[in-house]
Amino acid sequence: MNAWAAFGIITVASLLFLVVLQGVTLLVGQRIGRYNVVDVIWGLGFVGIAVVALVLGPGDGFRRWLVAVLVAIWGLRLSWHVWRKTAGKGEDPRYEEMLEKRGGGLGVVVRKVFVTQGAAQWFVSLPIQVSAVVGPTHGVGVVVLIVGVGLWVLGFTFEAVGDAQLRRFKADPANKGEIMDRGLWAWTRHPNYFGDSSVWWGVWLIAASAWPGVLTILSPAVMTYFLVYATGARLLERSMSKRPGYPEYQQRTSYFLPRPPRRTSART
Structure with missing residues (x-):
């Protein structure tokens, strides 16, 4: 399998992971009545993609493990920090303003919060994905x-x-x-x-x-x-x-x- 074919598999798997992650987070947000829970999974999304790249990537093993470890340290710390910062508090003022201006419907929430964040996670994580398919x-x-x-x-x-x-x-x-x-x-x-x-x-x-x-x-x-x-x-x-x-x-x-x-x- 060449590098580009491997990258295709990794990026599709990453997208599927993000769809599931954002979908579950949306359901959690609806249940607890605030959507800033999406901020907690910002770091976790990258950790998941790093794991996908580590497992599926055929590239240099040292770099795959290095990237996975660094991203995991960063992402887990950030998610823990955001969770402690927001636990027991109300909605983020940014989301309140967005929902008020645009009607606050579920479609707006999905497009402006969850789809946007998922797309950003996928794009920013491209170095993680590509580094997993190249040689030493x-x-x-x-x-x-x-x-x-x-x-x-x-x-x-x-x-x-x-x-x-x-x-x-x-x-x-x-x-x-x-x-x-x-x-x-x-x-x-x-x-x-x-x-x-x-x-x-x-x-x-x-x-x-x-x-x-x-x-x-x-x-x-x-x-x-x-x-x-x-x-x-x-x-x-x-x-x-x-x-x-x-x-x-x-x-x-x-x-x-x-x-x-x-x-x-x-x-x-």
């Missing part, structure tokens, strides 16, 4: 793979540590009404989104360490676009900018890429 890494590809793992480690650290720091900050009653500007949050206003983006650029580099993994570059690019401009940092900034102290925080702290906090009043 040689020459300069070894360096690319090592850099990819390093970037994944950097991203995972920013995301996990940033989430932990924010959780501890919010748990302290003395910080009620305050702006989190400590730890990694002093270096970037969105360490979790920066970390997430770095994780996926790292996975892409691992895939790009052997041809034709480099062709999946649009996957991390699209992921970064959504994290920075579409549904991530930019959307959060709109609501946070209205809070007392946040404009000043914006002036001294980098928007996305980490850097030491500024002492000037120049906006970043």
Whole structure:
């Protein structure tokens, strides 16, 4: 079986997995009365695809296991974090606004939430799928793979540590009404989104360490676009900018890429 035929099998199996996962999550959302449960399975979807690629992929065994382990560590941590963050709370304001504007029917929920997320999971996971069907890494590809793992480690650290720091900050009653500007949050206003983006650029580099993994570059690019401009940092900034102290925080702290906090009043 050639690489493209193997990729076809993996991508179809991944799509079927996502259809089942999103369908079950939709039923759960209907039962509990809130659809933000879909956020919990964002990471789990990638874990499932990584397992599919590991089992069905005929490519280099080392890379398949490496990608599967890295994606599993990232995805399981993220899903656990989101589950703890949303457990016992109401619907996400984003979904409430979407449903109010568009009528709130089941068709809208399916198209705008579940189908959209499933399609995004499939597209962003293309480096995982392709890396499972290509041969061993040689020459300069070894360096690319090592850099990819390093970037994944950097991203995972920013995301996990940033989430932990924010959780501890919010748990302290003395910080009620305050702006989190400590730890990694002093270096970037969105360490979790920066970390997430770095994780996926790292996975892409691992895939790009052997041809034709480099062709999946649009996957991390699209992921970064959504994290920075579409549904991530930019959307959060709109609501946070209205809070007392946040404009000043914006002036001294980098928007996305980490850097030491500024002492000037120049906006970043």
